[in-house]
Amino acid sequence: MGRIIEETQRQKYTTEEATQAALEYFKGDDLAAKVWVTKYALKDSEGNIYEKSPEDMHHRIASEIARVESKYPSPMKYEEILDLIRDFKYIVPQGSPMTGIGNPFQIASLSNCFVIGHPNGTGDSYGGIMKIDQEQVQLMKRRGGVGHDLSHIRPKGSPVKNSALTSTGLVPFMERYSNSTREVAQDGRRGALMLSVSINHPDAEDFIDAKLEAGKITGANVSVRIDDDFMKAVKNKSAYTQKFPIFSPNPRMTKEIDAEKIWQKIVHNAWKSAEPGILFWDTIRRESLPDCYADLGYETVSTNPCGEIPLCPYDSCRLLAINLYSYVVNPFKKDAYFDFDLFKQHVGAAQRMMDDIIDLELEKIDAILQKIDEDPEDEEIKRIEKNLWLEIRTKAREGRRTGVGITAEGDMLAALGIRYGREEGIAFSIKVHQTLTLAAYRASCEMAKERGAFSIFDAQREKNNPFLLRIKSVDPALYNDLQEYGRRNIALLTIAPTGSTSILTQTTSGIEPVFMPVYKRRRKVNPNDKNVRVDFVDEVGDSWEEYVVFHHKFKTWMEAQGIDTSKNLSDAEIDELIAQSPYYKATSNDVDWVSKVKMQGEIQKWVDHSISVTINIPNEATEELVNELYITAWEAGCKGVTVYRDGSRSGVLIGKSEPKKEEEEAPQAFPLKRPQVLEADVVRFQNKKEKWIAFIGKINEKPYEIFTGLADDEDGILLPRWVNEGYIIKNRDEEGNSRYDFRFTNQRGYKTTIEGLSHKFDPVYWNYAKLISGVLRHGMPTEKVIDLINSLQLDNESINTWKNGVVRALKKFIPDETEVKGQKCQNCNSTNLMYQEGCLTCKDCGSSKCG
Structure with a gap:
């Protein structure tokens, strides 16, 4: 088994040394090298770097997982684990696990996401609201993204027994939670927050409109929890009754609304600004295995910021992605095939490694609790933070929830010669995800035999769960074993966005298709040098040469066809190449949007948590299309959906008026005399x-x-x-x-x-x-x-x-989405730049510069 080097023995590297080594590791991919050095290389609080390349990181992670494995029967060996994770080829711990496993310099959680909240809709008081605010900040400082629901807060105008006399409603508290998020730094980035509310809440319309005003709620994603009765009222053009408390048989307040009118507001705002997102809450709760234990504290109340993990209060999840592309044998050739046997074997290993990471997380939580105990602050000040981590430790220990997912779905299909979004592609994707589910649940069942089932497992509670019955329909033997022996983990699977992960795997992201198979960059040249081609002269007279950049696996396709990848191609030649490739008509802007939603619904049947996916539509798309996509998503069995219309978040939205042109923008309205x-x-x-x-x-x-x-x-x-x-x-x-x-x-x-x-x-x-x-x-x-x-x-x-x-x-x-004029991306020379969470971000290649 490998070992972690003592801190005093660690060799330090300069940023330049690490960047150069990473550049060699990623074969010249400067974006992947920068992402790894910036986000994942082991660093101390002074910025010293202790890993020269991702190879060092993989040894660190493999050592720690092997240490946990050694406590259990038939342990995986260090070399076996290292082979699975090295080169980002097969299994990739995502985000917090990649940064935190074996990291002695940070007292931080390994969880990617948390949900907090009050049991049974309680906490409707200033004390309860402030408690959530403090818990949110305490989690974010340990690196996790946080979600919580606001449905327990009493509606605007409700009587209260304090000097205010009536409640202010949801929106002021949305602003509070948003501002808290923006205040917390996480190694150069801000925390991430999801705020949700039930459509049954009387203030739901205010929630839906809250982000339209300039500069408001900029630190949170927002989603509406939609129930089936509301959707039926929309389709039937009938009334819908909101209540407080929500869905109460004896509500203190009721409000009858025109469901279709509110629905059209949701559609309009999503078309205009990509928010709010939609969570089909009855589908989430109906399919959820943890909700079989709702009375024991596992009632799902909200999701993480990207929506792929619905969680109960004080539960958390860690994420891991399996690189689907790597299971294609002979990619882009006529005899290409998917190695299902190797895939099933590795899924089992991935599920086992995820369970090991829970043990590592419990160690991290103990270290956090020790740090809190040792802090010199008054015990009363530390009480909320300490109780928060005690609650999280209980949920992690009881439920042992995992988040095994995938990346490179788009590249996998292309490598097999299958067009993304077509019937054949959807059918093959369903087969892959069904295989993943059965292999992961089989592995969790086998671990239950060796290590014990999650502590509150009860077969009778789960026997009629729709997700489990779906497993029974295709693998009765597995279902019977799950009923007899249980499983190690209360829930297992998800599909996350895998943004940074896909940069490191050099593949498409999550279940998404390729964004763009070919694009162009520019490099500055001296027009007086020999053999220099000037393709572009900018506004200040500088000369630039354009060169083609290929999506990594598109370049692999070219090489498989014997096409010279070093040749400087014209636009017409590029278009002709793309038309010959399996990526043709299979980009995020090409795929049939309704088919993609249906594909998401079919895959969702084999994912026990949820799926983070964005439906990209062109700028000229209508609100009617957004409406159709949302209705289709509900009917197809999706748990949530986000629609992004190209350019819909450029500029700033002010109320219901149109965005002002740049030259018409008024200056900030400050008083003539400085206030004291x-x-x-x-x-x-x-x-x-x-x-x-x-x-x-x-x-x-x-x-x-x-x-x-x-x-x-x-x-x-x-x-x-x-x-x-x-x-x-x-x-x-x-x-x-x-x-x-x-x-x-x-x-x-x-x-x-x-x-x-x-x-x-x-x-x-x-x-x-x-x-x-x-x-x-x-x-x-x-x-x-x-x-x-x-x-x-x-x-x-x-x-x-x-x-x-x-x-x-x-x-x-x-403000997020503020466009930048007159600057170029240092990575691809694009001028399509904007600010996102204080970072200058390129909308073309995705690279960002903070600080």
């Missing part, structure tokens, strides 16, 4: 080993002024790590000079003031900050201010470090 007191955010960041801090004064959640400089040194700001917000107050010192103080509420509830921000930082930083604050106050959009700061030519290295920190702090305030 401003709300402020605190943003911390690190450049190399220097710790920096920024105080950003806000008006209407928009940046108005900024103070920033070195933190925690003799001349800097000494501020507790838990302080992330407060107030900037304009005062005068004894000599009558202006002074800016920062005030926050300490942990005992008292006000603490740091006097004279302007005197705490280097005068050079202060002078530049005054200049930038002046620009902000006069209404220049935040993204334009960032462009201005980036354009400053500063010779001093320290000042450049400061400049980068200011940019990083201000990016927090750029």
Whole structure:
């Protein structure tokens, strides 16, 4: 068995060394190399890198899984596990497991996603609402994405026994939870949040409209839980009765609505902005094996941020993907076939490894609880966080939920010469997923014999579950064994988006088709050099040569056909190549959308959790098409669906009016005179080993002024790590000079003031900050201010470090989907850029730059 090297013995690598090694590992794929170094290479809190290439990471993961295996009968060996995960060929732990397994530098969970909430719809009080807010933040700081449902919150106008007299309804709390998400950093990225509500809730319409206003609820995905009765009312054009509490036989409030009218609002908003998403809740609950134990705390209440894992309160899940492409023998050749025997064998191994990862997660949770106990804070302050992790540990130990999924469905079909989206392709995909389900459930049953079933297993509770009966219809022997011996895991399967994973496997993502088999990049050239071809001259006169970039497996297809992949092809030649390939008419924009939804429904029958899939439709698509896709999804048995109309999230939506053109946008409406007191955010960041801090004064959640400089040194700001917000107050010192103080509420509830921000930082930083604050106050959009700061030519290295920190702090305030003008993607030279969660993201190749 392999071993983890002690921390003191670990060799450190520079970013350049790791990037170069990763570039060689991925055979020149710079996007895959950057993603691995940025997201998954082992690092400490100071940014030191301890893995030179993914090979080191795979040894780390294999060592830990083998250590757990050694505790059980007939253990898999280290070499066997390593062969399954190395080169991203067969089995790929996703996200948190890839980062966290064997990581001594982070006290963090291995779970990709969590759901929190109150049992039986309780928690409708400020105390209950604040408890969820704190739990959400505590989970996000440990790297997990979080979902929770708002259906328990009383509707707007309901009587309350406090000074407000009536409830404010759902939307203000949506904003609170969204803002909390945006405040939490996760290794350079923000947390992810799903907010859901039942259509039966009287405030559902407000929830559906909540994200239309500019800058609102930018830190959360939102989905509506739709029940069958509502869908029947839509089809029958009949009334539907909302209740609070939802579905109560004795509600305190009822409200009769026109179901079709609300449905059309959902359709319109989804067409316009890709939200809200839809969760077909009766289908989710009806099919759910964990819901057979609803009375024991396993009632599904919401989903993770991407919707592929419906969960009960305080349960969590870890994800792992199987690379379907790697089971195609002789890919892209006439004798290509899918090796079902090897696939079934590896699915069994994957399910076993997922169960091992639960043991590793329980160790991580124990470390988190130990850290909480050792923290010097008052026990009352730590109580909610500690109880949260105790609840999560209980669910993980009792249910042992896993999330085995797949990636590369599109490439698998193409490699077999099967057109994605056609009847033959759908039929083959169903066969693959049925095989996966039977092999995973067989493996979980065998583990139940060796390791014991999940602790609350009860065959009688499950015997009529539709998903289990589907297994019985194709494999009665397996069903009988499951009834007799149980299974190790309460639920097993999912299909996640696999965005970063597919970059590392160099395949299509999840069950999606290829996005684009061929695209072009540009490289800058000197037009005076010999043998240089100039294809494009930009607006500043720079010359560029265009070159073709192939999707990895499209290039493999070309090589299989004996086509020269190094030749510089014309557009006509590229089109002709694509037309000859199995990717023709099989891209995300080509496939028949209704057929894709039906395919999702058929595959869903063999996935016990859910499927994250996006139906991409062109910009000119109508609301009628969105309506048809949603209705079809419900009828086909989908558990959820998201429709994205190309370009629908560009720009900013303001109420029901049309987006303003860029030249018509009004400046930010700030008062002429600075208020004496401003709300402020605190943003911390690190450049190399220097710790920096920024105080950003806000008006209407928009940046108005900024103070920033070195933190925690003799001349800097000494501020507790838990302080992330407060107030900037304009005062005068004894000599009558202006002074800016920062005030926050300490942990005992008292006000603490740091006097004279302007005197705490280097005068050079202060002078530049005054200049930038002046620009902000006069209404220049935040993204334009960032462009201005980036354009400053500063010779001093320290000042450049400061400049980068200011940019990083201000990016927090750029609305998602804001388009960027005048810049090019460093990866593919596309100009199709936008901001997403503070990161500059290319809409063509998917690469992003944060900080």
